[in-house]
Amino acid sequence: MNTEPPKHRVVRSFVRREGRITQGQRRALQAQLPQREWPTGTPRPADVTGRWAPLSLEIGAGDGENMAGVALARPTEDFIACEVHGPGVGHLLLRAQTLGLTNLWVAQRDVNELLAGLPSAALSSVYLFFPDPWPKKRQQKRRLFQAELLQALARTLARHGCVFVATDCADYARWMLAQIAAAPGWYNLAGAGLCAPRLQRRAVTKFERKAVREGWPIFDFVIAPR
Numbered sequence: 001m002n003t004e005p006p007k008h009r010v011v012r013s014f015v016r017r018e019g020r021i022t023q024g025q026r027r028a029l030q031a032q033l034p035q036r037e038w039p040t041g042t043p044r045p046a047d048v049t050g051r052w053a054p055l056s057l058e059i060g061a062g063d064g065e066n067m068a069g070v071a072l073a074r075p076t077e078d079f080i081a082c083e084v085h086g087p088g089v090g091h092l093l094l095r096a097q098t099l100g101l102t103n104l105w106v107a108q109r110d111v112n113e114l115l116a117g118l119p120s121a122a123l124s125s126v127y128l129f130f131p132d133p134w135p136k137k138r139q140q141k142r143r144l145f146q147a148e149l150l151q152a153l154a155r156t157l158a159r160h161g162c163v164f165v166a167t168d169c170a171d172y173a174r175w176m177l178a179q180i181a182a183a184p185g186w187y188n189l190a191g192a193g194l195c196a197p198r199l200q201r202r203a204v205t206k207f208e209r210k211a212v213r214e215g216w217p218i219f220d221f222v223i224a225p226r
């Protein structure tokens with residue numbers, strides 16, 4: 001008889017799938033990831049970046065379309081692009097190399113693990129754009145935007161730090177508003193229950209292009225811990 005206690009099954013916001021990977025992306029993962037990888041553990045950001053500068057994080061950065069553009073436009077700041085999907089990370093690394101970015105790091109791991117390893121108040125901004133909507137009722141527990149993430153962000157955001165969010169899924173937008181209202185210590189900068197204007201510096205990624213093509217509204221939020 002098995003007397004081991006049942007193992008706790010972690011519910012992830014992503015499914016591990018390699019998908020199609022190009023040779024260039026594979027090479028970038030092998031050659032460039034080690035140089036750009038944000039280390040695990042709790043390093044002080046300045047020990048990694050070599051300077052005291054604002055540090056921002058994009059959660060689920062996809063192929064880096066947004067993060068690379070923002071890093072290029074803001075050379076005096078540092079950025080971490082967190083993404084689990086190998087081909088996406090490969091693409092992101094190729095973009096960073098082409099643009100010659102020296103202020104962009106990559107964390108190819110679950111953002112919950114990344115945040116757990118960051119010191120308190122390390123981040124000045126966090127971006128979460130078009131997170132997977134997990135639309136079916138039984139899948140909603142996989143949604144990234146929930147109490148656990150907000151708790152980790154409240155700890156890792158610096159004073160006056162904000163989280164910028166966008167989604168094209170109306171049901172997820174309603175869910176986000178409910179999560180914000182229920183999260184102790186968080187407030188919605190636009191006002192309870194309201195959307196923020198589109199963040200100008202957000203790059204238009206394929207997810208936004210598709211939403212525009214289909215005529216779906218896009219919901220932006222800016223939230224901060226009190």
Ligand SMILES: C[S@@+](CC[C@H](N)C(=O)[O-])C[C@H]1O[C@@H](n2cnc3c(N)ncnc32)[C@H](O)[C@@H]1O
Pocket residue numbers: 013014059060061062063065082083084085088109110111112128129130131132144205206207208
């Ligand atoms: C719908 S895509 C959006 C990508 C990008 N933000 C954009 O707008 O183009 C969501 C991304 O989040 C990533 N993701 C999901 N859960 C994650 C997690 N726990 N940690 C890091 N990345 C995650 C997925 O691999 C996927 O690439």
